[in-house]
Amino acid sequence: MIVIKNGHIVDPFTSTEDDLDIIINDGKIVKVGKDLPAGEDDEVIDATGCVVAPGLMDAHVHFRDPGFTHKEDIETGAEAAKRGGFTTVVCMANTKPAVDEPKTLKYVLDKGAKTGIHVLSCATVTKGMAGKELVDMDILKAAGAAGFTDDGLPIMDEYILRNAFAKAYEIGMPISLHEEDPKFIVAPGVNQGKVSEQLNYGGASHEAEDVMVKRDCQVALETKARVCIQHISSAVSVDIVREYKNKGADIHAEATPHHFSLTEDAVLEYGTMARMNPPVRTEADRQAIIAGLKDGTIDMIVTDHAPHTREEKNVPMEKAPSGIIGLETSLGLGIKNLVKPGHLSMMQLLEKMSKNQADFYEVKPWPIEEGGVADLVIFAPDKTWKVEGFASKSDNSPFLGWELPGVVKYTICDGIVLNK
Secondary structure, eight states: OEEEEEEEEEETTTTEEEEEEEEEETTEEEEEESSOOOOTTSEEEEOTTOEEEEOEEEEEEOOOTTTOTTTOOHHHHHHHHHHHTEEEEEEOSOSSSOSOSHHHHHHHHHHHTTSSSEEEEOBOSBGGGOSSSBOOHHHHHHTTOOOEEOTTSOOOOHHHHHHHHHHHHHHTOOEEEOOOOGGGBSSTTSBTTHHHHHTTOOOBOTHHHHHHHHHHHHHHHHHOOOEEEOSOOOHHHHHHHHHHHHHTOOEEEEEOHHHHHOOTTHHHHHGGGGOOSSOOOOHHHHHHHHHHHHHTSSOEEOOOBOOOOHHHHSSOGGGSOOOOOOTTTHHHHHIIIIITTTSSOHHHHHIIIIIHHHHHHTOOOOOSSTTSBOOEEEEEEEEEEEOOSOSSSOOOOTTTTOEEEEEEEEEEETTEEEEO
């Protein structure tokens, strides 16, 4: 058995916050309580000074497998997840081939099942992500898809979009949306504003996001579909999501650590390492995202973990791919930029990094209670570490060299200690 002693439990599934011990046996939590005894042959984990929480969930990762395994593969992506405290991830479907039929989905799920964590995957909304023809959602749901998304590309055809929403509602599945209208993008990856002007780089206007979010929230309201606005970046879009939530739409929204931690000025300091879609924007946008996290408008924190090689990023801005890795820095950035300044409590942060994502994707919850699955993260919120030496196959991150709080001591999945 494993006995976790002296930890501070913070469990958003049960709203429990207390100093309690945990006993794990055969992958299950068998006892939670004060001053629990440890046997002579038990493995004892001393969690003094640590938070013990349900394993984190990241509902938006790119493991690049199949098709782009020079950037990342399912095994290395899972190792990055373990180091970051994640026991469950949801892979995006923009692989090669795209996850638009059961064979490719099975490949991802079968490979993920061997990693030691729970690797789920979305399927695409449209065949080949071409935006022209819907996938067979019934078949892909039966094959184990967690949801549907053409992440990386917007769905421009309103007729296709509405049919997708209606079908998803009919079969009880979620749809997640990448919101960028290319008509409002001169050059991707950098906010259209003072920095793009300084660099003489066209940039991507916040309107590219706003017009899509407005349209899709309205269609979601009408169809009753369960919809997530992915990696929200614009203050206007935060307001739109808030408006439609208040109207009763089943709308959810993601924020990434880079969008609540950085502004467009990061492009001047970090170059292509700060190029991402949608781009990091102004300080006003960053503050609006934090406000949305505080009031629940934005209910999920995800990484949009997007690995690229050094060679791919070490080119002029206009030639570089967009995206950064994030699994290993997400918790630390959340503590640094949300909890430490008092924007969120630790309970609220963990809710947005586990419970709300599980609710959206209808993943079986893993609360810290007797009989529950032992999926846990143990981290020291006040201990700092330097960002370096990633487990990911790639290291494209603007946070390299940063000092972050929140050292992940243990990630435990199905009662197995994955890192220590």
